[in-house]
Amino acid sequence: MNAAPSSLLPNSISAQVYESLKAAIMEGRLVPGSRLLVLDIANTFQISQAPVREALERLKQEGLILGKPNKGSVVSEITAKEIVDIVAVREMMEGFAVKHSLPYLEENHFQELGRIVQCMEDAIRHKNKLRLVELDHDFHGCFYELCGNHVVQQMWEQMKMKVMRFIAVSNYRFSTERLAQAHYHLIDVLRSGDPSLAEAQFVDHLQAYKTIHTLIAPD
Structure with missing residues (x-):
């Protein structure tokens, strides 16, 4: 997972994780098909898993990632x-x-x-x-x-x-x-x-x- 952690404030952790992942997807650092594992992301940002799940849910709502059986969340394809x-x-x-x-x-x-x-x-x-x-x-x-x-x-x-x-x-x-x-x-x-x-x-x-x-x- 190539999105780098930043200085996170308690009341904006989910929003900052969302922005970081979104930037990584939009810039092509997270390519289509890349898996986004909650635990890995939480460890990268040194935070709990709850704000990561919130960020991933927002990305799903926008169509940037998809939930796939046995894979969790993956970056959506664009053909x-x-x-x-x-x-x-x-x-x-x-x-x-x-x-x-x-x-x-x-x-x-x-x-x-x-x-x-x-x-x-x-x-x-x-x-x-x-x-x-x-x-x-x-x-x-x-x-x-x-x-x-x-x-x-x-x-x-x-x-x-x-x-x-x-x-x-x-x-x-x-x-x-x-x-x-x-x-x-x-x-x-x-x-x-x-x-x-x-x-x-x-x-x-x-x-x-x-x-x-x-x-x-x-x-």
């Missing part, structure tokens, strides 16, 4: 086909979400999007690629929240963790230097107020992720 399928569905969903969010965007929304991209720039400077993935999720998640379609929102909630995982794979393989600028461009497109243009530009932005499936072992 090339899943990536291709998710990107295809996301293109349709995000185009819809952006187009239908546009009438509701106000200056405070644009300011928030700009703040997120500024944080992206900071994450890029500090080479914090996990934080960059989280910020990318926050940026695009805004439109699923604003679009007013509860089914689209639910579908996004169900798939977002796998989306974040393969974006993390991409960010660790490819340069992220232009990622913030690409998102500033999306904000400019949104400010144009043209729903069709915004839809097309966001879908085009997602096209880059179609190559990520080549980084995952074939089914």
